[in-house]
Amino acid sequence: MPRRDPVEQLRVLNELLARAAASDPERAEHARRALDFFSDEQARTEDASMAPSVGACARELARLHLGDPPEGPIAFSHWHISEGQACDPLWLRSEIVTRMHELAGRQAALLLVTGLREALSPIGTYWTRTRQLEYQRVCDSIDGLVCAWASRGSNLQVVVI
Numbered sequence: 606m607p608r609r610d611p612v613e614q615l616r617v618l619n620e621l622l623a624r625a626a627a628s629d630p631e632r633a634e635h636a637r638r639a640l641d642f643f644s645d646e647q648a649r650t651e652d653a654s655m656a657p658s659v660g661a662c663a664r665e666l667a668r669l670h671l672g673d674p675p676e677g678p679i680a681f682s683h684w685h686i687s688e689g690q691a692c693d694p695l696w697l698r699s700e701i702v703t704r705m706h707e708l709a710g711r712q713a714a715l716l717l718v719t720g721l722r723e724a725l726s727p728i729g730t731y732w733t734r735t736r737q738l739e740y741q742r743v744c745d746s747i748d749g750l751v752c753a754w755a756s757r758g759s760n761l762q763v764v765v766i
Contacts, residue, residue, distance in 0.1 A: 611662075612644045614663075614766050616637070617766065619637060619666055621764060622671070636669060636670075661685075664683045680715070682707040682714070684717070685719045694746065718764070725743070747763065
């Protein structure tokens with residue numbers, strides 16, 4: 606399976622945030638146009654170094670749709686997993702607990718996790734069945750931990766890209 610295009614990942618996230626956050630449609634359209642422009646520029650120059658950092662861009666997209674963290678209607682926490690970082694259960698638990706503390710006390714919240722696929726399959730490696738199973742195990746662990754730490758009655762969405 607080829608590596609996912611960062612611009613395509615950001616397009617999908619833009620659409621998810623536009624629907625999940627009941628954001629202003631005009632904001633989603635501005636983000637679409639910016640991503641289209643960036644994609645066209647990247648294709649025109651054929652410069653691979655222009656690929657955006659999904660983690661940083663995802664954080665900015667979320668801020669565009671949800672507003673700044675303290676005043677937005679939906680609490681937001683972003684966790685970017687660095688490429689090649691180990692995904693062992695103890696480290697995973699620590700990160701999730703930290704993110705859930707950021708979201709504590711809010712009825713509506715969004716936890717965005719980026720970079721998981723890249724962490725499990727660094728550049729130059731193949732996406733294998735074993736890596737797919739590991740990816741699914743980590744996603745299931747994230748879901749389980751988030752459910753265990755979520756406040757009763759809260760509306761919490763977890764997005765992994």
